[in-house]
Structure formats: structure tokens, C-alpha cells
Amino acid sequence: MYKNNIILALGLIFMLIFSACTPQNTEDLSKELDSLKDENKILQEKISSLEEQLNEDANNEAGAMTSLSLATKVVNILKARDMNELKNYAHPQKGIRFSPYAYIDETNDIIVTANDLEPYMNSSDIYTWGSYDGSGEPIDLIFSDYYDRFVYNQDFANPHIVGNNQIVQTGNTINNIEEVYPNAQFVEFHFTGFDPQYTGMDWTSLRIVMEEYNSQLYIIGIIHDEWTI
Structure with a gap:
């Protein structure tokens, strides 16, 4: 008797299941499934589009360096004397002008x-x-000697002061950076001095001058400066 009751109960359950799965319900479920698949496809496309946008923004931020970050990068390249790397940051059309003193001789x-x-x-x-x-004597040097005297004559990657688009120190030489480079930005890496007996007269600076080209900053000038007569 108990066994017959179990069989009867199972039969009733199967009847309920099969009665629920009518052709109409199956059709409705199929439509709902197709709708969910379409929604999922749309969401996947949106996710892909947003991921592409994020990657593009990240690349743009990496490429569009600020004047300070670019100058800092370049001064470390100068420290390493890596001209092969420096060329990647030289202005494609104007190149880099090297000036031994604050006055830029065009x-x-x-x-x-x-x-x-x-x-x-x-x-x-x-x-x-x-x-x-x-003395007014000509500065006749091979480039590597000029570099040691008028480019990286101190450890400018670790300066006393950094001036972002600001002149930190001037000597008696006319500083015409704003006249020669009116559309440029510059960063000055400055040492206030080294030997106390000279009371700051042995200061020196390196200015990295940058100008925008095709929405990216490039180096157009490297200016050495120091106390002058």
C-alpha cells in the first residue's frame, strides 16, 4: 500500500510537470531566452567599446607628457649620455639648439x-x-667635450631647485628665452652653488626647452647657464 502511494505521488508530480510545459509556455521561454541573448550581445558590445576607450585614453595619457615629466625624463637621458634615446624626444622639424649661456644666439x-x-x-x-x-674666445670643441662643459657639467638629475616655466637664477648675460621661444615651455634644473667661499657665484643651471608638435611636446633647446662677467 505504501509503495502504491509513492507511485501515485510520483505520477501526480510528472503530470504537473508535463502540464506546465505546454507548447505555449515553451514558446514563451524560447522568446525570453532569445531576448536575453540579444541583451547579452548588446552588453558585450558596450563592454568591448568601453575597454577600447579606456585603452585609448591610457595611451593618450602616456603619450601626452607634461613639460615637467618630459624634462625630467630627458635630463636622466642626458645623464646617461644616451643620444640614441634622446633623438626620440628631439623636435622632428627643428631639432635641438644648444646654447652655452643664457643668451640664445639664433x-x-x-x-x-x-x-x-x-x-x-x-x-x-x-x-x-x-x-x-x-675672454670672448671661440668655444671650439668636439661635441662630447662641449657636452661635458656646457650640457651635463653637474648632476642635473638631482638638482637643488627645479623651476617649471620659471627662471630660477640669472647672471649678467641677457636671458632671451621668452623672445626666442615665445610658444615654448621650459624647465630649469638649478644648483645654487658648491663652494661656500664663492658665496653662490658658482651656481649653474640647465634649461630644457620644449615645444608642441602634433599635440606632443618635443625638445627644441638645451641651454646651459652660469654666473657670467
Whole structure:
């Protein structure tokens, strides 16, 4: 008797299940499933689109460096004397003008293009980079010697003061950076001095000048500065 009751109960359950799964209900479930699949497809497309946008924004932020971040990167490249890396940041059209003092001589200061930076560093050719302050004698040096005297003559990657679009120190030489580079930005890496007996007269600075080209900043000038007569 107990066994017959169990069989009867199971039979009733199966009847209820099969009665619920009518053709109409099956059709409704199928439509709902198709609708969910369409919604899922739309959501997946939106997710893909947002992911692409995030990646694009991240790449743009990485490419669009600020003047301070670019100058800091470049000064470390200068410390490493890596001209092969520096060329990636040289202005594609204007190259980099090297100025031994604060006064930028648009006629005589030497401009080195991106592709010439490494050959210049390895060259034994002597170039005239300007005139020495005080004596007026020509600065006739190979590029690597000029570099040691008028580019990275101190550890500018670890300066006393950094000026972002601000002149930190000036000497007796006219500073015409704003006249020569009116549309540029610059960062000054400055040492206030080294030997107390000179009371700050042995200060020195390196200014990295940047200008925008195709929505990206590039180096157009590297200016050395120091106390002058």
C-alpha cells in the first residue's frame, strides 16, 4: 500500500510537470531566452567599446607628457649620455639648439637634428659653439667635450631647485628665452652653488626647452647657464 502511494505521488508530480510545459509556455521561454541573448550581445558590445576607450585614453595619457615629466625624463637621458634615446624626444622639424649661456644666439648656436645626435657624440670633428664668457674666445670643441662643459657639467638629475616655466637664477648675460621661444615651455634644473667661499657665484643651471608638435611636446633647446662677467 505504501509503495502504491509513492507511485501515485510520483505520477501526480510528472503530470504537473508535463502540464506546465505546454507548447505555449515553451514558446514563451524560447522568446525570453532569445531576448536575453540579444541583451547579452548588446552588453558585450558596450563592454568591448568601453575597454577600447579606456585603452585609448591610457595611451593618450602616456603619450601626452607634461613639460615637467618630459624634462625630467630627458635630463636622466642626458645623464646617461644616451643620444640614441634622446633623438626620440628631439623636435622632428627643428631639432635641438644648444646654447652655452643664457643668451640664445639664433644665428650662431648650433642646432643638431634628431638623427645627428649620436653621430655628433661619436665624432672627433671640432665645432664652434659660441664664445667663452669673459675672454670672448671661440668655444671650439668636439661635441662630447662641449657636452661635458656646457650640457651635463653637474648632476642635473638631482638638482637643488627645479623651476617649471620659471627662471630660477640669472647672471649678467641677457636671458632671451621668452623672445626666442615665445610658444615654448621650459624647465630649469638649478644648483645654487658648491663652494661656500664663492658665496653662490658658482651656481649653474640647465634649461630644457620644449615645444608642441602634433599635440606632443618635443625638445627644441638645451641651454646651459652660469654666473657670467
